[in-house]
Amino acid sequence: MLPIREIKPKNARTKRxxxxxxxxxxENPRRxxxxxxxxxxxxxxxxxxxxYALKRPLAIKFSKKNDIHPFEDPSSLEFFSEKNDxxxxxxxxxxxxxxxxxxxxRFFGFKVLDMVEMNVEAExxxxxxxxxxxxxxxxxxxxxxFSGSAFESPTPNAYTLAKSIFLDLFKGPxxxxxxxxxxxxxIHFSVDEEEREEVKPQIHMRCYLIRTKKNPNSTxxxxxxxxxxxxxxxxxxxxxxxxxxxxxxxxxKPKSQEPKTKKNVETDIIGDKVGRIHLGxxxxxxxxxxxxxxxxxxxxxxxxxxxxxxxxDEVVFDxxxxxxxxx
Amino acid sequence: MxxxxxxxxKVQAQPYTFDLGHLLVTDTNPLPTLTTTNKEAVLAATAQxxxxxxxxxxxxxxxxxxxxxxxLQIKLPDPTFQLPREKPVPKEKEKSKWEKFAAKKGxxxxxxxxxxxxxxxKGDWVPRYGYKGKKGDGDDWLVEVADEKPEKQERAGGxxxxxxxxxxxxxxxxxxxxxxxxxxxxxxxxx
Numbered sequence: 389m390l391p392i393r394e395i396k397p398k399n400a401r402t403k404r405x406x407x408x409x410x411x412x413x414x415e416n417p418r419r420x421x422x423x424x425x426x427x428x429x430x431x432x433x434x435x436x437x438x439x440y441a442l443k444r445p446l447a448i449k450f451s452k453k454n455d456i457h458p459f460e461d462p463s464s465l466e467f468f469s470e471k472n473d474x475x476x477x478x479x480x481x482x483x484x485x486x487x488x489x490x491x492x493x494r495f496f497g498f499k500v501l502d503m504v505e506m507n508v509e510a511e512x513x514x515x516x517x518x519x520x521x522x523x524x525x526x527x528x529x530x531x532x533x534f535s536g537s538a539f540e541s542p543t544p545n546a547y548t549l550a551k552s553i554f555l556d557l558f559k560g561p562x563x564x565x566x567x568x569x570x571x572x573x574x575i576h577f578s579v580d581e582e583e584r585e586e587v588k589p590q591i592h593m594r595c596y597l598i599r600t601k602k603n604p605n606s607t608x609x610x611x612x613x614x615x616x617x618x619x620x621x622x623x624x625x626x627x628x629x630x631x632x633x634x635x636x637x638x639x640x641k642p643k644s645q646e647p648k649t650k651k652n653v654e655t656d657i658i659g660d661k662v663g664r665i666h667l668g669x670x671x672x673x674x675x676x677x678x679x680x681x682x683x684x685x686x687x688x689x690x691x692x693x694x695x696x697x698x699x700x701d702e703v704v705f706d707x708x709x710x711x712x713x714x715x
Numbered sequence: 716m717x718x719x720x721x722x723x724x725k726v727q728a729q730p731y732t733f734d735l736g737h738l739l740v741t742d743t744n745p746l747p748t749l750t751t752t753n754k755e756a757v758l759a760a761t762a763q764x765x766x767x768x769x770x771x772x773x774x775x776x777x778x779x780x781x782x783x784x785x786x787l788q789i790k791l792p793d794p795t796f797q798l799p800r801e802k803p804v805p806k807e808k809e810k811s812k813w814e815k816f817a818a819k820k821g822x823x824x825x826x827x828x829x830x831x832x833x834x835x836x837k838g839d840w841v842p843r844y845g846y847k848g849k850k851g852d853g854d855d856w857l858v859e860v861a862d863e864k865p866e867k868q869e870r871a872g873g874x875x876x877x878x879x880x881x882x883x884x885x886x887x888x889x890x891x892x893x894x895x896x897x898x899x900x901x902x903x904x905x906x
Contacts, residue, residue: 411805418801475801497803533765535742556798559737565780565788566738571770576762581745596762600770608774611767613759630799638799 392470409473411497413642417561421474423450425481431510432480432488438516438618439478442558442595444526448472458491459626462500470498476557486625492553496630496638504550505625509590514619523616524573524597529560531571531598536579538589546627547579550591573597573616591622731768735777736794740769812890 397403408416420443422436440449456464458479465477477493488508494501516523524530532555534540538547558575574596580589596613603610630638652664677683732741742765749757777789810818817824831840842848 411802413805415801494799496799496801501799529738531738531740531766531769533740533742533762533769535744535761535765536746537743540741540743552798555737555739555796559739562736562794563791565782565790567782568779568787568789571738571773574762574766574769576758576765578746578758578761580749583748592758594758594762596759596766598766598770608771611763611770613763613766615755615759635799637803639797640800640804642804 392467417446418476418556419472419474420447420476420478420557421450421468421472422447422478423452423454423468423480425479426453426455427482428453428480429482429488429510431513432482432490432508434515435490435508435513435618435620436478436480441516441526442530442618446560448474458493458500458503459505459628462493462503465493466495466498466500469495478557489625490622492557494553494556496634499634500628501634501638502549502553502630503626503628504546504553505627506550506591506622507625509621509623512619512621514617516617519615519617519619521597521614521616527560528570528572529563529566530558530595531574532558533574533576534578535576536589537581538579539577544629546588546624547591549627549629550624551577554593571598574613588624591624593618593620593622595619731765731772733769733772733776734794734796735773736792737796738769738773738791739796740765740772742768 395402395406397406422440424433424436436449440447450468454464456462456479458465465479469475469477475495475498477491477495479491479493481489481491483489486505486507488510489505490508491503491505493503534551534554536547538545539551541548554577576592576594576596578592578594580592582589595616595618597616599612599614600609601612652666654662654664656662729743732743733739734741742761746761747757773789777791780788780790782788816822828843830842832843833839834841
């Protein structure tokens with residue numbers, strides 16, 4: 389694939405577009421690209437459509453078939469990522485060896501960071517349309533929950549990577565404040581306990597609408613969940629972990645975001661702002677005492693004698709001068 | 716020897732961990748074994764417990780404010796679970812020649828004070844310049860002619876020197892243009 393031409397902006401609008409696409413201190417939320425392989429099962433196409441509906445409007449869906457093998461050659465995917473400014477990708481394929489296979493790819497700087505491949509269980513899959521109830525509004529931030537010990541394993545494994553990727557995929561934009569009415573739905577991921585060595589436990593993804601009922605006993609409401617779909621069970625496949633250097637670069641935080649603490653300024657327990665001034669060491673032998681009137685009133689005899697001595701000198705001088713003038 | 720029921724340790728339910736910046740709750744308790752009959756019920760129950768815990772935590776730990784539209788909003792803390800960025804951290808922009816000079820000399824940028832200024836005499840806001848401005852209301856429009864200053868008479872003859880100082884404008888623009896990194900941004904039409 390040809391690399392993308394570097395466009396030099398000719399007007400303010402294109403410059404703004406390129407600045408938005410380029411690196412920024414506070415980033416835009418990730419856009420997801422949904423695409424498919426030359427063979428793709430119906431079930432997987434429904435899954436793709438449902439996930440696209442959940443991720444709207446931060447999502448793009450391609451309809452053409454692409455002959456790409458993500459684990460062998462991701463260059464084509466990187467090109468799509470750069471062209472569409474999409475840093476997350478969901479790639480669906482179907483083959484005898486890997487049936488109903490969905491690969492989620494995460495990008496950093498338009499290059500592949502990490503990938504996780506999962507197979508969808510055909511029998512247990514249920515689409516959004518199959519649950520006959522009202523759905524949550526488009527574009528809301530979902531509540532996310534992960535259940536099961538595999539997600540929190542101390543050593544990074546396929547499940548910790550899957551948790552990170554799912555979180556990145558579904559969390560939506562980062563906000564400071566959220567409307568109480570905006571907490572409408574929850575996506576729940578659970579992983580079975582590992583029973584046998586060879587069989588990898590499945591990940592269950594369920595989406596529920598949150599209904600709150602008034603609780604007469606306490607101030608917090610009683611929460612009820614109602615499944616709204618889609619309902620997907622995943623079997624883990626291959627993973628591609630991130631290159632450590634790339635990951636280190638990706639985890640860096642820009643300097644401007646750290647809070648600036650002023651040195652030598654502290655706040656008391658009471659809440660008063662207290663500052664500290666550092667003076668250098670004072671050389672007491674160099675202290676100017678002659679210009680300090682307060683010190684003259686002291687009982688220090690040496691000083692008084694000096695003052696007299698100075699006065700006498702003046703007296704002696706004047707007659708000598710006067711005598712000269714007279715002559 | 717066979718272990719009796721009393722010897723089997725009771726597994727304590729582990730508390731949930733919350734990351735309210737992401738609206739995330741993590742439940743490390745192992746999932747009970749699922750059979751085909753009870754699977755959905757068990758999952759729904761686990762989800763309900765997680766949701767209840769998260770909502771309780773959100774409503775108790777985060778301050779609730781009323782927005783300007785009259786809606787109740789919750790102020791979320793910063794997220795704790797760090798996720799990788801999508802693009803690299805932007806490079807620090809190199810300071811331009813003026814910025815370096817100003818920093819060295821301690822020159823601060825002029826603040827825009829706005830068009831209106833409070834006039835004590837009138838007790839009201841008047842424009843800083845122009846019509847009905849602060850500078851002069853026309854009280855002192857009558858000025859007496861002073862003796863002609865010698866500079867004025869000299870200048871009448873020759874014209875003041877134009878240009879010839881410093882580098883021509885094009886060269887200066889090219890020097891600072893290389894720093895900004897864009898090509899033909901808003902280039903004025905060549906006359």
